[in-house]
Amino acid sequence: MKNGELNKISTPLMQLNFMDNSFFAYLQQLELLVFFSGYPFLYLLIGSLKSIKFVNPEFRKDINQLLPYTYAFAGVIFIGFELKNLYPDFSFNNISQRIQEPFWYVWGILSLLFWIPRINKIPTLSFLHSLFFLYLFVRIFKKFTSEMNTDHSFQANNMRVYTISLLLYLTILFVFYFLSFLVKRFLEKRSH
Amino acid sequence: MKLLKNHSLLLVLILFSGYGYIASCTHESLSPLPSAASNTPVITRGNAVLVPGSMIVGDSTQWKLDKAHCNVMWSTNYVGAAGLLTGRFNQFGMHDVTDAKMLNYVTAAQPLLDTSWAFNESDPTKTYFSGYVQINQSNTGEPGRDGGCNITTLGTVPIVAGTQNLTVTNIAKIRTTDVKFDPLSNDYIVTINLSWKGTLAAPLTKSIVGRLKYIPKTKVQFGTSAAYSVFGLQLKFQLNCRDFGITSTNVSDKIDIECNMNFNNK
Numbered sequence: 001m002k003n004g005e006l007n008k009i010s011t012p013l014m015q016l017n018f019m020d021n022s023f024f025a026y027l028q029q030l031e032l033l034v035f036f037s038g039y040p041f042l043y044l045l046i047g048s049l050k051s052i053k054f055v056n057p058e059f060r061k062d063i064n065q066l067l068p069y070t071y072a073f074a075g076v077i078f079i080g081f082e083l084k085n086l087y088p089d090f091s092f093n094n095i096s097q098r099i100q101e102p103f104w105y106v107w108g109i110l111s112l113l114f115w116i117p118r119i120n121k122i123p124t125l126s127f128l129h130s131l132f133f134l135y136l137f138v139r140i141f142k143k144f145t146s147e148m149n150t151d152h153s154f155q156a157n158n159m160r161v162y163t164i165s166l167l168l169y170l171t172i173l174f175v176f177y178f179l180s181f182l183v184k185r186f187l188e189k190r191s192h
Numbered sequence: 193m194k195l196l197k198n199h200s201l202l203l204v205l206i207l208f209s210g211y212g213y214i215a216s217c218t219h220e221s222l223s224p225l226p227s228a229a230s231n232t233p234v235i236t237r238g239n240a241v242l243v244p245g246s247m248i249v250g251d252s253t254q255w256k257l258d259k260a261h262c263n264v265m266w267s268t269n270y271v272g273a274a275g276l277l278t279g280r281f282n283q284f285g286m287h288d289v290t291d292a293k294m295l296n297y298v299t300a301a302q303p304l305l306d307t308s309w310a311f312n313e314s315d316p317t318k319t320y321f322s323g324y325v326q327i328n329q330s331n332t333g334e335p336g337r338d339g340g341c342n343i344t345t346l347g348t349v350p351i352v353a354g355t356q357n358l359t360v361t362n363i364a365k366i367r368t369t370d371v372k373f374d375p376l377s378n379d380y381i382v383t384i385n386l387s388w389k390g391t392l393a394a395p396l397t398k399s400i401v402g403r404l405k406y407i408p409k410t411k412v413q414f415g416t417s418a419a420y421s422v423f424g425l426q427l428k429f430q431l432n433c434r435d436f437g438i439t440s441t442n443v444s445d446k447i448d449i450e451c452n453m454n455f456n457n458k
Contacts, residue, residue, distance in 0.1 A: 041209065044202035051199070134205075141212055155216035162212065 025100035030161050035078040036133035038165030039071050043127045068120035070172045075111030233376050240313040252457040257306035261454045272444040279332035281325040288322035296355050303356040316371040316380050324365045345440045347391035364388035380404040390436025402429030420458045427451040
């Protein structure tokens with residue numbers, strides 16, 4: 001079924017204008033939200049550790065430095081996910097058909113820039129970059145809340161996506177911190 | 193200042209997330225689970241008491257067998273293996289035909305009043321019925337068969353025009369010995385004695401279990417004529433024709449019988 005045909009189906013979901021009447025566009029927004037919408041919360045949470053005195057300053061510093069890498073790694077997973085969806089047809093035609101909103105995709109792919117040391121030295125940039133996805137999330141949530149207030153299923157689904165994103169970032173951060181801890185210990189032992 | 197901003201933003205995000213989780217609550221976990229589907233059959237029985245009395249026309253308390261709108265049908269597998277052979281009995285009634293009444297009646301109408309029955313919807317011990325069919329009145333729609341091989345096969349005699357043959361060679365009778373509720377439906381389980389000579393030397397009586405369905409009483413009215421009530425009784429049972437000496441391989445051992453009796457109180 002082509003998008004045009006799908007758009008003719010009259011469902012409450014597709015009557016919402018914010019997704020250009022495209023169900024696929026909505027699904028792709030959800031994909032982006034899974035990979036990026038949880039980052040602002042994590043960033044602010046880690047940032048607030050500064051005010052907690054009993055938190056080890058070294059831990060604070062290490063974990064703060066890992067934040068942009070976490071964000072960049074989520075970008076890698078996002079690209080891997082999209083490549084998996086495109087497989088085995090990587091033709092331009094297929095890519096253009098699948099990607100409904102190229103700008104969102106490009107913005108998501110830009111998260112890979114935070115692998116570059118010069119850029120990831122400034123964690124605030126990653127926060128600012130991720131605010132776009134937070135805005136996207138708030139916009140979707142607001143739309144569903146105002147236009148479909150009789151059914152909470154969409155909000156529940158959006159919040160589930162948001163929760164998965166938060167858990168994804170917490171997991172990545174934990175793994176990164178654990179790995180960096182091991183590397184640090186290994187290097188210290190070697191230096192002794 | 194920066195710290196304050198950081199905290200403020202975090203607070204805003206926490207509040208928004210909290211609102212999101214609350215607003216998205218579908219209360220699914222709070223809703224009581226729907227009750228499990230019941231395996232218990234829904235059985236509703238009224239308390240109709242229906243009796244024929246003397247079948248006096250115009251007495252709405254007396255129920256009359258509407259023979260013109262009744263039938264007694266039989267069916268069996270052709271040669272015991274293929275599709276159904278079916279037929280109906282043109283002449284039948286609901287009368288307890290005792291030995292003394294087993295005669296030839298020169299009449300085109302019902303030879304005996306159809307009064308040997310009573311139905312009590314809520315008390316099956318008060319329900320009973322007797323009935324009969326004239327074997328040579330079996331009608332399969334094939335005259336050659338009905339007046340030919342059927343006669344010899346079933347051990348009876350040909351039809352004599354204008355005569356109702358209720359003699360022992362031509363009558364099969366049923367009489368209830370027990371009627372009880374079916375625990376799984378609105379129906380009743382009936383035990384009947386089936387008496388039929390078939391090709392045997394003397395009539396044989398077999399006890400058979402069948403199912404009786406009551407089609408509830410309903411008032412009907414057509415045009416300007418007076419309203420009246422109708423109800424139905426449907427009896428189904430099965431017999432083994434070999435018990436009665438029927439040896440024809442054209443028919444299966446098992447013969448299914450279905451009696452659809454309609455009554456009115458006109």
